[in-house]
Amino acid sequence: MTESNDRKIVIFDTTLRDGEQSPGASMNLAEKMEVAQALVDLGVDVIEAGFPIASPGDFEAVREIAQSVQGSVICGLARCREADIDRAWEAVQHASKHRIHVFLATSAIHREHKLRMGKDEIIQRAIDGVRRAKGYCADVEFSPEDASRTEIDFLTRVVEAAIDAGATTVNIPDTVGYSTPSEMYRVIHALRERVPNIDRAVLSVHCHNDLGLAVANSLAAVEAGAGQIECTINGIGERAGNCSLEEVVMGLRTRNDHYHAHTQIQTRRLVPTSRLVSSVTGIHVQRNKAIVGQNAFAHEAGIHQDGMLKERTTYEIMRPDDVGFAKTDLVLGKHSGRAALMDRARTLGYHLTPEQLDAVFDQFKVLADKKKDIYDGDVASLIEQQMMTVPERWSFESYHVETGTGRTPQVELALRRGEQVVSTTMSGGDGPIAAVFLAIEQLTQTPAVCKDFHVHSVTVGKDAQGESQVVLEHEGQLYRGRGVSTDSVEASAKAFLHAINRIVAIKNHQTPAQTAGTGKE
Ligand code: KIV
Ligand code: ZN
Numbered sequence: 001m002t003e004s005n006d007r008k009i010v011i012f013d014t015t016l017r018d019g020e021q022s023p024g025a026s027m028n029l030a031e032k033m034e035v036a037q038a039l040v041d042l043g044v045d046v047i048e049a050g051f052p053i054a055s056p057g058d059f060e061a062v063r064e065i066a067q068s069v070q071g072s073v074i075c076g077l078a079r080c081r082e083a084d085i086d087r088a089w090e091a092v093q094h095a096s097k098h099r100i101h102v103f104l105a106t107s108a109i110h111r112e113h114k115l116r117m118g119k120d121e122i123i124q125r126a127i128d129g130v131r132r133a134k135g136y137c138a139d140v141e142f143s144p145e146d147a148s149r150t151e152i153d154f155l156t157r158v159v160e161a162a163i164d165a166g167a168t169t170v171n172i173p174d175t176v177g178y179s180t181p182s183e184m185y186r187v188i189h190a191l192r193e194r195v196p197n198i199d200r201a202v203l204s205v206h207c208h209n210d211l212g213l214a215v216a217n218s219l220a221a222v223e224a225g226a227g228q229i230e231c232t233i234n235g236i237g238e239r240a241g242n243c244s245l246e247e248v249v250m251g252l253r254t255r256n257d258h259y260h261a262h263t264q265i266q267t268r269r270l271v272p273t274s275r276l277v278s279s280v281t282g283i284h285v286q287r288n289k290a291i292v293g294q295n296a297f298a299h300e301a302g303i304h305q306d307g308m309l310k311e312r313t314t315y316e317i318m319r320p321d322d323v324g325f326a327k328t329d330l331v332l333g334k335h336s337g338r339a340a341l342m343d344r345a346r347t348l349g350y351h352l353t354p355e356q357l358d359a360v361f362d363q364f365k366v367l368a369d370k371k372k373d374i375y376d377g378d379v380a381s382l383i384e385q386q387m388m389t390v391p392e393r394w395s396f397e398s399y400h401v402e403t404g405t406g407r408t409p410q411v412e413l414a415l416r417r418g419e420q421v422v423s424t425t426m427s428g429g430d431g432p433i434a435a436v437f438l439a440i441e442q443l444t445q446t447p448a449v450c451k452d453f454h455v456h457s458v459t460v461g462k463d464a465q466g467e468s469q470v471v472l473e474h475e476g477q478l479y480r481g482r483g484v485s486t487d488s489v490e491a492s493a494k495a496f497l498h499a500i501n502r503i504v505a506i507k508n509h510q511t512p513a514q515t516a517g518t519g520k521e
Pocket of ligand 2: 206
C-alpha cells in the first residue's frame with residue numbers, strides 16, 4: 001500500500017489525556033489500562049497517558065501504564081514548571097520507552113491575560129522547562145499552547161529555542177480549533193523554512209475540532225511536512241474534541257496517492273478500539289461518524305446498492321473489513337458453543353481471559369434463552385458489560401412494577417449485596433423506570449439525582465437488547481453507569497446500580513489508584 005518515498009507519520013494518541021478531558025469521559029484505572037493496551041495493539045507510536053501533576057489518580061494511572069504496558073512510548077504531560085516536570089518523570093520513568101511533554105502558552109491573548117508574561121520571559125521559561133525534562137529523559141516534546149494564534153515571528157523564536165534546549169518533538173497546537181487548513185499549512189511551512197535547527201526535531205500538530213476542521217487541519221499540516229499527528233479515538237476531547245485518529249489515519253491511507261505518507265496503525269483494529277473507548281467513556285459514536293459509525297459503510301439508496309453489486313468501487317473508497325467491521329454479522333443462538341463465542345469475540349477485537357470467557361458464556365446462555373438470534377452488537381455488549389471494572393457492591397436480582405396511565409407505580413425491588421438479598425416495596429415515580437430508580441436509592445441508602453438518562457437498542461428486532469446509560473449527581477460529582485438487558489426497565493436498573501457502585505467505591509476510601517477517575521467527572 002505504501003510507496004518507497006512515503007514518509008512515516010508518528011501517531012501520538014492522547015485519548016487518555018486530552019480525550020479524558022471530554023465532559024463525562026473520565027475513566028477508572030482499570031479502564032485506562034485496558035484502553036492503553038488496546039492502543040498498543042492498534043499500533044500507536046506514542047500514548048499520552050495523562051497529566052501526572054493534575055491529581056493522585058492521574059499520576060497513578062500514568063505510572064501503572066508506564067510500568068505494565070509495553071510497545072508504545074508512554075508520555076506524561078507537564079506545564080513548564082519544575083514540580084510538574086518532576087512529577088511527570090516520576091510517573092513515566094519505568095516505561096521501556098518514555099517521553100515528557102512540556103507545554104507553555106505563547107499567543108498574545110494567553111501571554112497577556114493568563115500568564116502575564118512578556119515574550120522573553122516565555123522563551124526563558126520554555127528553555128528551562130525543556131532543559132529540566134531533558135535532564136531526565138532523551139525524548140522531550142514541547143508545545144507552544146495556542147500556537148496557531150501566536151505571531152509567526154515569535155513562534156519561530158520559541159520553536160528554535162525549544163529545539164536548542166533539547167526538544168526532540170515540537171508540537172503546534174490549534175488549542176481552540178480556530179485555524180483553517182490553509183493557515184495550518186502556512187504555519188508548518190513557515191516553521192520548516194524559517195527555523196534554522198528544525199531538522200533536529202519532529203514537527204507535530206494537535207488540532208481541536210471547534211469548527212469541525214481538526215482532521216482537515218492535521219492533514220494540511222502533513223502536506224506541509226509535519227511528521228507527527230496528535231489525535232484521539234472517536235475524536236473525543238475538550239469541548240468539540242480533538243482530531244479523530246481513525247479519520248486521519250484512513251485519510252492518509254486511502255489518499256496515499258495524495259499525501260505520500262503512511263502510519264503503522266493496524267487499521268483492522270480501528271472499530272474494536274472505537275467500541276472499547278465508547279464503552280468505557282460512555283460517549284456514544286454517532287451512526288454517521290466517518291470510518292467507525294454504524295452507517296459508515298451502509299448503502300441505502302437503490303442506485304448505490306445496484307452500483308455496489310456491479311462493482312464495489314463505484315461507491316466504496318475503503319473496505320469495511322479494512323477498518324475492522326466484521327465481514328458478516330453471523331448470527332449465534334442457543335446451540336452455539338464456547339468456541340463459536342470465543343471466535344466471534346476475537347473477530348470483534350476482544351481478548352478475553354478464560355475466566356472472562358466463562359462469565360460471558362454464562363451470560364450468553366441466559367440471553368440465548370430470551371432471544372433467538374444473537375448478533376455481533378449483542379456479543380460486544382455482553383463482553384463490555386463483563387469488562388466493566390467497577391467493584392460490584394450491589395447487584396440486581398429482580399423487580400416487579402404495577403403501573404398504568406394515571407396510576408402511581410407500585411414497585412417491588414430485590415438487590416443482592418454479597419450473600420445477602422435485600423428487598424423493598426414502595427410507590428412513587430412517574431413511570432416504571434423512575435419507580436425502580438427511587439427504590440434503588442432507598443435500598444442502597446445513596447441519594448442521587450439523575451442528570452442524564454437514555455436507552456437505545458443494541459441490535460434489531462422486537463427482542464433486541466436495550467442498553468441504558470445514566471449520569472447521576474451525588475454530592476456535587478457526576479457518575480456514569482451502563483446496563484444491558486432485553487428488558488429496558490432492567491437495563492435501566494442495572495445502569496443506575498452501576499453508577500451507585502461507582503459512588504460506593506469512592507466512599508469506601510479506596511486508594512487513589514483504585515478510585516482515580518472512577519467515572520467521576
Ligand atoms: O490543546 C492544547 O493546546 C493541548 C496542549 C497541552 C498540547 O492540549
Ligand atoms: Zn488539546
